Every structure is written in C-alpha cells, then in structure tokens.
Amino acid sequence: MWLRVDPRRSKPLYQQIVDAVKEAVAKKVLEEGERLPSVRELAASMTLNPNTVAKAYQELERAGVIEVIRGRGTFVAALGAKKDHARRLAAMQELIKQVWIEAQHLQMSHDDLLSFVQHTIAEWDREKGRDGK
Amino acid sequence: MWLRVDPRRSKPLYQQIVDAVKEAVAKKVLEEGERLPSVRELAASMTLNPNTVAKAYQELERAGVIEVIRGRGTFVAALGAKKDHARRLAAMQELIKQVWIEAQHLQMSHDDLLSFVQHTIAEWDREKGRDGK
C-alpha cells in the first residue's frame, strides 16, 4: 500500500495523508484518472476516522491533485491542470532556501551542496522509474 | 534589524524567531560569538511574550545554533560545532524530496528542476555576500 500514516508523528494525520497522496502521484504510483479508495474504505483500512480522511481529500482537491465526482468517487487529477503556478514556485524557493540555510550551518561549500542536491534528486528520479507502473 | 516576525502568518511565532536566527547566522548577519539580545530585551523590543522568545532560544540552543552562558548572556555558536550531522543531512534530503515532488506536479523536467535549484541557491549565495559583515 502506498499510504502509511503514523499518529505518533507531530504532523497532523490528515496532512500525512495529503503528503502521501502527493508523493504517490509524483512517483506515478497513482496515475492520472486512477480511482482512490473511498473516504470510508480508506478510513476503515487505516483505522482512521472518516472525517480525517475527508479533510485530507478536500485539501487535495483544493490543491488540484484529485477530483471529486459527487456520488461516484475520487480520482487523480491531470498533472498539467495545476493552478497557482507562481505561488508554487515561490513555495519551492522557500524550501530550497531552507536547504541552503541548513547547508551553511553544516559549512558545506557551494559545490558540496549542489552535488548533494543533484544526488538526492537523481535518487528520486530513479525511484519514480521503479515505482511507476 | 535582522528579526522580523508576523503574528498573522500561520507559522508559530517562536518558530519564526528560530528560523530568522538560523537565517541570520547562515548569512553571517549574525557572526560566531556575537551576543544576542536577552530574552527580555528581545520580547520588549518586538512586543512579544517573553515565553515565546524563551521557547525560541531553547530550541536554538538544542539545535546548537546559540550558546547560553549563565550570567553572561546568549551567543552565536561556532558553525562547525553542529551535532547530529547525519540527522541534519536526512532533514535536508526530506526538504529536497518535497521540492522534487512539487516539481513533478508542475511537470518540470529533470533539467528544469536542477537549473531552478541552482539559480535559487546562487541567489542566496549572493545575498550572503551582500549582507554578511
């Protein structure tokens, strides 16, 4: 199963679901148009409250990751359909800034940091190739 | 002043302080051994609750960013002295993973992502050169 949540982590459960779905979609473990388990199914299988799952699904819909079709179910949205392009790039820059700050504290050189990032990204690219159907 | 906090942001105030100090140290706006304002001074000048500042300082000390010397004050720790090297690298990888996931959702190619990251890092390097004393 592509979804694991852990109530002991400080990250809220619904947020863990959101992040896990985003990750699965990014890795193509979940593909465009694929149906997600229903709120009740997922809640039952993860022993979570349906409200918690519903909150996660609503957040994912707002983010444009999934599409909810009333009475029918929930599906992975088209990747290209994402809105807020500018805001998303800004969020990425903010994350990269954090990486950069951490690197300074570790006294990594510019080149060390860059190769560390390259290495990590390459690893995720490989992971995507492996997991994607 | 290197410290700006905004109570309207969703990030907790204490965390904003922590992040701002880390950033200032990374940019060398605050230098090794430099004295930080006391909890009370900072709280008064920023109209913050002293508890909030104290919590931030505790977190910073645990992270090895500052050192509290009883009776003398609070100082920026040596950069090289950071512990938990492995854990910090893992945290960086986690951040990079998030960047990677977001890039997949924006359908950025491997090369687009890499040049975006390089560009952003280069910007922060320049910023450091400019702000550092």
Add this chain to the structure above:
Amino acid sequence: MWLRVDPRRSKPLYQQIVDAVKEAVAKKVLEEGERLPSVRELAASMTLNPNTVAKAYQELERAGVIEVIRGRGTFVAALGAKKDHARRLAAMQELIKQVWIEAQHLQMSHDDLLSFVQHTIAEWDREKGRDGK
C-alpha cells in the same frame, strides 16, 4: 449542442442541466414551444443517469420553464407565463446583493460596480442576438 455538463464541477449535475436549459431559453437558443429531448434520449446522449435528467426536468417544470405534456413530450413554456413574479424579483435582488458584497470586498466604487454590471449585461445581450435563432 446547447447542453454541456461536467461531473467534476461541484455544482450537482441535475442543477447544471437546469441552469443550462434556463440559459438556452433566455438566449432563445431554445424557443417557445420547441420540443426537448426525452429524459431517456438526453440521458443516453450525455451518458447521464436517467434519474439525474428526470430530476432536472421536474425542477424546470416547477419553475415554469418547460411543460410536460403526457404522451406527447416536453416543450419550452411561454416566457410570459412565469409565476411567482415577486419571488423571482426577490431572488434577483439576492444575487445582486451578493455582487454588491463582493464589490465592497474588492473596494470597487459605486460607479465602477455599475459600469462593470452594465458592461457584463451588454455582453449577454449581444450573445443573445448572436445565438438566438
């Protein structure tokens, strides 16, 4: 075809049908006395559940937009025949109120709002001239 529905929109499918028919009648794409497809025909051609179409038709009949004549079919009602004149005006005022509230939040001046409304209405008048048979 004057009818387009999209299951991904949050507006219920039956409501989308209702609104589309009202719009087509207002634009004279559908004219007084014109025959509408039967519930089954429409459901089949749009791959909708017949219950959904039937619910829409019931709503349209209650609103006086269409007339169902047993054994003969469903027809666009006479425009002048609408009942509940007062209730309809009240509904329009409610919609205008919502427009007004939104305008305040956007800090539009009285004149800006008025010309925005005039402009938008004029556009629909033109559209009607173009689409009407």
Add this chain to the structure above:
Amino acid sequence: MWLRVDPRRSKPLYQQIVDAVKEAVAKKVLEEGERLPSVRELAASMTLNPNTVAKAYQELERAGVIEVIRGRGTFVAALGAKKDHARRLAAMQELIKQVWIEAQHLQMSHDDLLSFVQHTIAEWDREKGRDGK
C-alpha cells in the same frame, strides 16, 4: 447581533456564517482590525457546535476576509488585501449572468433590468451608510 443563522435553510450552517461575516464586513458593521467573537463564544451564543464555527472561520481566512492570530483571536482583515482579483471578478460576472438570465425569463427589457439593478445597488449603498459605524 449581525449574525443570524437558520438550520432550516438548505444552505449549510457554516456557509451561512461565512456569508453573514462577508456581508457585515462589506457593510462596515464589522470594521478592519475588529475582533470577532472566539470560536467558542460564537458557538455558545448561537447554540452551534464549535466545529461548525471553526470551519466557517477557516473558510473566511482562506478567502482573506479575516485573519487568525494563534492564541490571540480572530480579526477582520484589511479590505485591500484580497487576492485572486481575476477569479473574483469572474465570479461576479457569473452572478450577473444569472441575474440576466432570470430577467429574460421575466421578459424584462434591457432598461428595466438596468434600473432594477441600479435601484438595488443604491439600496445597499444606503444600508452601508446607515449600519457602518
């Protein structure tokens, strides 16, 4: 009190709260920076569940109408600070379209519709002058 909700209406309670707050802000019954009742206070005074009020407040914050300051309370945001300008204008146009459609069904002339709209808007402007502090 500027807030009235009615569980018998089909509009969800949380949405009624959202709309009422937007209206109060538009009329300047609630002014920039003014404090709203806390989630618990409002829930108690309206005999609603705190979750319902919390959901409304979260929606209002997302819409940029209010600002939540952690641990301190909830305040009316600056009117000028609204985002999504383009999307909001589109939503207004959609509402005006509905007004126009209804007018066609009532066989109102272009001029009748325009003066009806002007009259209604003028009424709300007066209401704002009266209620605003």
Add this chain to the structure above:
DNA sequence: GTGGTCTAGACCACC
C-alpha cells in the same frame, strides 16, 4: 485564554 486536530457516529444530497 486562543484556534487546530481528531474520534465517534448521525443524517443528508447526489448519482
């Protein structure tokens, strides 16, 4: 004190 999260479980609209 404040709002945010979560469980448990009812009821409803839509399809």
Add this chain to the structure above:
DNA sequence: GTGGTCTAGACCACC
C-alpha cells in the same frame, strides 16, 4: 454506493 455536513466532546499547541 459516493462525499458533505453537523453535533458532541476530547486533547493539544501556542501565547
């Protein structure tokens, strides 16, 4: 069947 809303009430982080 599906997701959306709502109540009731616990617990938590933040200030």
